[in-house]
Amino acid sequence: xxxxxxxxxxxxxxxxxxxxxxxxxxxxxxxxxxxxxxxxxxxxxxxxxxxxxxxxxxxxxxxxxxxxxxxxxxxxxxxxxxxxxxxxxxxxxxxxxxxxxxxxxxxxxxxxxxxxxxxxxxxxxxxxxxxxxxxxxxxxxxxxxxxxxxxxxxxxxxxxxxxxxxxxxxxxxxxxxxxxxxxxxxxxxxxxxxxxxxxxxxxxxxxxxxxxxxxxxxxxxxxxxxxxxxxxxxxxxxxxxxxxxxxxxxxxxxxxxxxxxxxxxxxxxxxxxxxxxxxxxxxxxxxxxxxxxxxxxxxxxxxxxxxxx
Numbered sequence: 001x002x003x004x005x006x007x008x009x010x011x012x013x014x015x016x017x018x019x020x021x022x023x024x025x026x027x028x029x030x031x032x033x034x035x036x037x038x039x040x041x042x043x044x045x046x047x048x049x050x051x052x053x054x055x056x057x058x059x060x061x062x063x064x065x066x067x068x069x070x071x072x073x074x075x076x077x078x079x080x081x082x083x084x085x086x087x088x089x090x091x092x093x094x095x096x097x098x099x100x101x102x103x104x105x106x107x108x109x110x111x112x113x114x115x116x117x118x119x120x121x122x123x124x125x126x127x128x129x130x131x132x133x134x135x136x137x138x139x140x141x142x143x144x145x146x147x148x149x150x151x152x153x154x155x156x157x158x159x160x161x162x163x164x165x166x167x168x169x170x171x172x173x174x175x176x177x178x179x180x181x182x183x184x185x186x187x188x189x190x191x192x193x194x195x196x197x198x199x200x201x202x203x204x205x206x207x208x209x210x211x212x213x214x215x216x217x218x219x220x221x222x223x224x225x226x227x228x229x230x231x232x233x234x235x236x237x238x239x240x241x242x243x244x245x246x247x248x249x250x251x252x253x254x255x256x257x258x259x260x261x262x263x264x265x266x267x268x269x270x271x272x273x274x275x276x277x278x279x280x281x282x283x284x285x286x287x288x289x290x291x292x293x294x295x296x297x298x299x300x301x302x303x304x305x306x307x308x309x
Contacts, residue, residue, distance in 0.1 A: 003210030004142055004167030005218075005240055009265060011070030011103055017302050018260075018309070020105065020242065021065055021294075022272025023074040023093060025054045027081075029277050031287035051085035054078075057290075058093045061276050064291035066100040068298045071141075073105040073242075073270055091138055098139070105169065105242065106140035111153045118156035126160040142167035144220060144242070147197050154204055158217065161208060167216040167240070170204075172197050173232060175222025175245030184228075194228060198235040205239055214266065215239055221259055223251025223269065229258040233266070241267040246301075247274030253308045264309050271301060 012018055027035070027050055034053050042049040062072065074097075079090035094104050110120040124143050127134040145157055147170045157168050173183055173194040183194040191199075198219065205217025215238045221229050223245035232241075241259045245251040246269050259267040279285045279293035 002165040003208070004161065004165055004216035005214035006210035006212050007141070007165065008070065008103060008167070008240065008268070009212045009214065012265070012268070015068060015070045017069050017298075018268050018305060019069045019298060019301055020268045020270040021061065021069055021072045021275050021298065022107070022244075022270050023058050023061065023072055023097075023276065024078045024272045025057055025276070026078065027053065029280065030054070030057045031279070031290050033288055047082050047085040050082045051089040054082075054086070054089040055092050055096075057276075058089075059096055060291040061294050062093075062097050062100055062102070064295040065275070065298050066097075066102055068295065068302065069102070071103040071105060071268060072097050073107050073272075075107040075272070094138055094140055098141075103141045105142040105144065105167075106138060107144045109144050109146055109171065111146040111149050111157075113149060114152045114156060117149070117153045118159075121157045121160040125166045126164060140166075142169060142218075144169045144171065146171050147200060151204070158204065158208065161216050165216075167218060169218040169220050169240075169242040170197070170201050172201060172219040172236075173221050173225055173228045175224045175251070177224075179222070179225075195231060195235060198232045201239055202236045205236075209238055212265070213238060218242060220244065221267075223256045223259070226255045226258050229256075233258055233261065237261065239266075243267050243269045245270075247271045253304045256305070257308050260309055269301075269305060271297075275301070 030053050038049040038052040074093050079086040097104050106124050122128050124138045125140045128137050145168050185193045201219050205215030208216045218240035221241045223243050243256050243259050256269050275294050275297045278297035279290040282293045285293035
């Protein structure tokens with residue numbers, strides 16, 4: 001099986017879930033017992049202590065949810081905060097999630113002109129030539145990327161998708177409140193920018209459709225804009241949507257429904273803080289039970305989504 005969408009659908013059916021868990025570790029919210037432990041172990045190297053806290057926290061979350069969800073999504077900014085040690089934590093998080101049978105989206109939002117895009121693609125989910133030997137460096141299954149350099153910035157990512165069975169999710173209509181400043185602008189033909197990008201995504205992914213009828217070229221479409229999602233679902237019938245904005249950003253199950261096709265497929269719904277830091281708001285869980293709280297949050301979200309899909 002060399003099509004990312006086919007692999008994703010297999011995992012969705014195996015787990016009975018369309019949830020993507022966002023692994024966005026905020027150091028000050030990681031349970032105090034973990035922070036105290038790593039500071040005691042590495043009192044002279046606080047960057048290493050931060051990385052070790054992130055790794056331990058993420059492993060706890062992954063262990064609690066890997067049998068319930070098909071995919072996770074670490075956001076690289078929360079790791080780059082801590083320099084080379086943070087990048088190590090990012091890499092180890094990806095490796096651990098994959099060892100548990102999860103697919104991994106590296107939320108890196110990369111792109112540039114062709115040669116630089118090629119380097120980004122090879123680094124994050126392709127192979128890198130290291131003195132004549134090929135190595136997978138970060139080895140993610142999929143990436144988030146930006147579309148605004150056009151085809152020559154997209155092509156290198158698609159070529160790696162084809163070679164290694166990877167996937168991409170292109171920013172189309174994002175969940176943030178100011179996304180409309182650019183994405184909702186109307187062109188002379190009456191189409192908005194997000195609709196134009198949606199048409200590009202549909203065409204860019206037309207040759208990457210797997211046996212299940214979905215492309216490995218997907219789109220990021222926010223749960224906070226359900227009306228726009230309806231339009232985009234028609235524009236991109238074969239694209240998988242990565243849907244941020246559920247939970248902490250205000251999106252609910254009814255809001256994500258337009259992102260799915262009639263077959264109940266076509267989207268994965270991301271939740272980050274609402275799962276990983278559920279112990280802070282959920283009654284009955286201590287900070288040492290943060291992983292159990294995360295598992296309960298996933299179970300609740302699964303029920304919420306299944307009620308409308």
